[in-house]
Amino acid sequence: MTPAMIEITDLHKSYHNGATPVQALRGITLSIRPSDFLALAGPSGSGKTTLLNIIGCIDQADRGELTLAGIPIPSRNARPESRRQAREITRQQVAVRRKKIGFIFQNFNLIPVLTAQENVAIALTLLNLSPEEVFHRSREILGEVGLEGLENRRPGELSGGQQQRVAVARALVKNPLIVVADEPTANLDSETGASILNLMREIHQRRGTTFVFSTHDPRVMDRASRLCLLRDGTLQEEQERVLL
Amino acid sequence: MARNIITLATRNILRNRRRSVLSVTAIALAACTITLLFALLEGIRADVRHNSWNYETGEVRLRHALFDRYEHLNPLHYTVAEADLLLPALRSLDQTHRVSPRVHIQGATFRGEEMIPSRGIGIDLDREREDLDLERLLLSGRLPRPGTSEALVGAGLAEKLGLSPGEPFTVLTTTRLRSSNAFTLDVTGLVAFPLGHMNQTSYLLPLETASRYLRMEGGVSEILISGTGSDTPGLVRAVDEVLQAQGLDQLRPLPWTEVSGGYRYLQVADIIYRIIALCFFLVGSSVIVNTTMMTIHERTREIGTLSALGMSEGTLVRLFFTEASLLGTLGSLAGVLAGSLLVLPAQIGGIDFGSRLDMVEIDISSVIHPLLNLQSTLGVFCYSLAVALAASYLPARRAAGLPPVEALRA
Structure with missing residues (x-):
């Protein structure tokens, strides 16, 4: 049996919405395989984004266990013994994000003052690669996502679909093990959304990168190899699908 | 990495030109005023020494x-x-x-x-x-x-x-x-x-x-x-x-x-001028704190994005610090330069205090020639730069310390 890329056991997370406590995740247990093109689906407030944030190491679970590519990611209840240890945990999470995870956001989240190529390059710069390699690889990936010739345009000069392609390129350029995408097609028209999804699937199949994305669009759910339905912070249903 | 930070910082500065101009102007005004004040103090110092040595006390x-x-x-x-x-x-x-x-x-x-x-x-x-x-x-x-x-x-x-x-x-x-x-x-x-x-x-x-x-x-x-x-x-x-x-x-x-009564006056004046300088810099730095906070507030989501990409807290602080130091260098340089240009004609022609000093029994001439002094001019430049950096440090540190998920939600 293939070892899991992401192992989640009894994950809990709550936060405050103003004065109201919200129980976002209530004991999620899930095992995500390297070959998964997994969609987290469910209505608003079901915990999709919270789960994605925790998987992406930009948020911390209150309790439960999370292992990413064999690396245990501590929950909030695993309180560090010292400030030094807390700093070490933060440093480890930053390193995991930098090397192993690629992010695609609903609003693209590109840096507006940088060109498409520079937006992609920033992910590689953080890995301390040589400027030549950064340039070469960022150009190459932009070609791969169909943005050849648009490398020097700034986000404001690109369409929504093109911006999301830059975001996909930025997420993939460092060859991450996992790509986390929060509603990647929500801000796009259906045609562009479909093309972005096709691109993600194509890359998943070509590179074998694990994709975990959230959606509430049934057309997007249909394209996933695995579908996890969340409701009120619990995993309601899991479906295995065959990618066509 | 350093090159990319400078590129990003420069572009961010140019992103909101009016605000950047405001920050630069605040530092420049403070640096210019302090350059003038210190040149005046330096002129008084040289004048008091000259008069004291010639007419009152010798060395x-x-x-x-x-x-x-x-x-x-x-x-x-x-x-x-x-x-x-x-x-x-x-x-x-x-x-x-x-x-x-x-x-x-x-x-x-x-x-x-x-x-x-x-x-x-x-x-x-x-x-x-x-x-x-x-x-x-x-x-x-x-x-x-x-x-x-x-x-x-x-x-x-x-x-x-x-x-x-x-x-x-x-x-x-x-x-x-x-x-x-x-x-x-x-x-x-x-x-x-x-x-x-x-x-x-x-x-x-x-x-x-x-x-x-x-x-x-x-x-x-x-x-x-x-x-x-x-x-x-x-x-x-x-x-x-x-x-x-x-x-x-x-x-x-x-x-x-x-x-020398003049020397004792200078000792007191020196302290007073430094306090005035501090006040000017405090006013200047409040503008910088303000603009940095506005900038950070507007760019909180970008901070979250960079953090999600794996940019460390230290690098984020460095990014804002680079912006502040570029603005600070520009403002300090402009201020010191403007101050020096204003001092030069006064250094040649002098400032005539006329009869107002006639009954003052301190060895200060009626006409004071402000004096540019390399050491104090450099000091003003470094000090204004340091103030610009210090003013941006806390907001930058706070922004960089935000959990990425919170920053992204902004």
Whole structure:
């Protein structure tokens, strides 16, 4: 049996919405395989984004266990013994994000003052690669996502679909093990959304990168190899699908 | 990485040009004002030193030890006796550049019924005419001839007495022997002393004439000694050794820093100017804190994105710091440059405080020439840069410390 890329056991997370406590995740247990093109689906407030944030190491679970590519990611209840240890945990999470995870956001989240190529390059710069390699690889990936010739345009000069392609390129350029995408097609028209999804699937199949994305669009759910339905912070249903 | 940070910082600065201009202007204004203030202070410092050394204290002032204690009683009998023997010994010292014996006459002059206090200064005209640049200070007439009963009168005093060159005036005074004496001097010229209070009260006369009228018997009121200025304590020690060798224990050499009112004023002014500088920088830094906070607030989501991509907290702080240092460098440079450009004409022409300083008994000239000083100008530049960085540090640190998920939600 293939070892899991992401192992989640009894994950809990709550936060405050103003004065109201919200129980976002209530004991999620899930095992995500390297070959998964997994969609987290469910209505608003079901915990999709919270789960994605925790998987992406930009948020911390209150309790439960999370292992990413064999690396245990501590929950909030695993309180560090010292400030030094807390700093070490933060440093480890930053390193995991930098090397192993690629992010695609609903609003693209590109840096507006940088060109498409520079937006992609920033992910590689953080890995301390040589400027030549950064340039070469960022150009190459932009070609791969169909943005050849648009490398020097700034986000404001690109369409929504093109911006999301830059975001996909930025997420993939460092060859991450996992790509986390929060509603990647929500801000796009259906045609562009479909093309972005096709691109993600194509890359998943070509590179074998694990994709975990959230959606509430049934057309997007249909394209996933695995579908996890969340409701009120619990995993309601899991479906295995065959990618066509 | 550093190159990318600089690129990103530069683009961010250009992103909101008006705000960047506001930050740069705030720093530039503070730096410009402080450059002007410090140049003025430097000018006053040089002026006070020049005047003090020339007219009041020298670099080292040599007097009878008891003269200072009873100065308010005009104790002329506490003289530097037998100055003729002491002066050559002092002049032969390697450290001395100028040795100026002085005889002071505290007296009264009259215009009709009105008594006008005056102060005569007997100087060695041959030796001091160049050092005091008397030809340049002369408004009309000529310099007195040594040994004669002639005087060079301050323009203010001449006006009070209604005197012009060629006219006589009489001084009533007390001699060294505590007897009264009155003598008449001919005005040979009017002079514009750089010190306002000297203009209003003083006249110069030949040393030997003053000595004769006060019955000084070879003594002088004081000797002003100046060296290069680089080692005042060393000069005091050297003078002291001469005094001990001649057995003149009753004489006491004092550095100008102890006896000059102007120097003490400068010490206080220096503190006041630094406090003013701090206030200006505080105002400037509040603008920077404000603009940095606005910038950070607007870019919180970007901070979250960069953090999600794996940018460390330290690198994020460095990014904002780079922006602040670029703005700070630009503002400081512009401010110091503008300040220097404003100082230059004033340095040449001087700032005329006119009669406002006439009655101030501090050795400050009526016309002050601000002076640009490389050290203090560099200091202003570095200080304003440091303030710009310090002002942006806390907001940057706070923003970088935000959990990425919170920053992304903004």
